[in-house]
Amino acid sequence: EIVLTQSPGTLSLSPGERATLSCRASQSVSINYLAWYQQNPGQAPRLLIYGASSRATGIPDRFSGSVSGTDFTLTISRLEPEDFAVYYCQQYAYSPYTFGQGTKLEIK
Amino acid sequence: QVQLQESGPGLVKPSQTLSLTCTVSGVSIISGDDYWTWIRQHPGKGLEWIGYIYYSGRTNYNPSLKSRITISVDTSKNQFSLKLSSVTAADTAVYYCARGHYPRDWGQGTLVTVSS
Numbered sequence: 001e002i003v004l005t006q007s008p009g010t011l012s013l014s015p016g017e018r019a020t021l022s023c024r025a026s027q028s029v030s031i032n033y034l035a036w037y038q039q040n041p042g043q044a045p046r047l048l049i050y051g052a053s054s055r056a057t058g059i060p061d062r063f064s065g066s067v068s069g070t071d072f073t074l075t076i077s078r079l080e081p082e083d084f085a086v087y088y089c090q091q092y093a094y095s096p097y098t099f100g101q102g103t104k105l106e107i108k
Numbered sequence: 109q110v111q112l113q114e115s116g117p118g119l120v121k122p123s124q125t126l127s128l129t130c131t132v133s134g135v136s137i138i139s140g141d142d143y144w145t146w147i148r149q150h151p152g153k154g155l156e157w158i159g160y161i162y163y164s165g166r167t168n169y170n171p172s173l174k175s176r177i178t179i180s181v182d183t184s185k186n187q188f189s190l191k192l193s194s195v196t197a198a199d200t201a202v203y204y205c206a207r208g209h210y211p212r213d214w215g216q217g218t219l220v221t222v223s224s
């Protein structure tokens with residue numbers, strides 16, 4: 001199975017700053033079948049990005065995804081207060097689909 | 109607007125079978141090219157993909173749970189279901205039903221506790 005390793009585990013930033021979250025796959029993810037989710041406490045995850053770089057409907061353009069080889073990146077260009085949450089990556093190229101362990105984005 | 113809602117017992121005894129149903133509204137479960145998915149989240153932990161079903165009945169399960177899982181679909185009720193047998197405390201989690209391989213539509217989640 002593909003293991004996704006997210007880093008850092010926790011990221012402490014201030015509103016207005018830029019956030020860069022990483023997700024490294026243990027092997028190539030075919031056709032960049034990778035998604036990013038945001039999860040707030042007590043809520044279901046919210047899809048942000050699919051296909052490594054396509055924004056889901058209604059997601060602000062400050063969220064962007066990119067890929068280089070097996071390294072995937074979620075960038076939030078300018079943090080808003082509502083962006084502080086936990087973020088997960090997921091590969092859906094190969095079964096079993098797998099998630100990263102998450103990155104907690106907290107207010108500094 | 110697509111909505112999914114999980115239902116089922118919140119408490120299951122060890123060795124018994126956990127049974128959950130997801131009721132889908134706003135879209136027919138047989139329309140489009142959707143795969144209907146179960147995902148769980150252990151308390152304070154990350155997400156774990158359980159498996160999915162297509163309306164035709166085709167399934168794909170996580171091998172780590174495969175021997176204990178059954179996912180089924182009832183197109184007449186626009187529902188799909190999860191059964192997980194021989195549960196232990198390690199199966200205590202919030203269970204989500206969702207739509208798609210990379211879900212944009214999720215249920216609110218339901219906490220299932222395995223305890224005697």
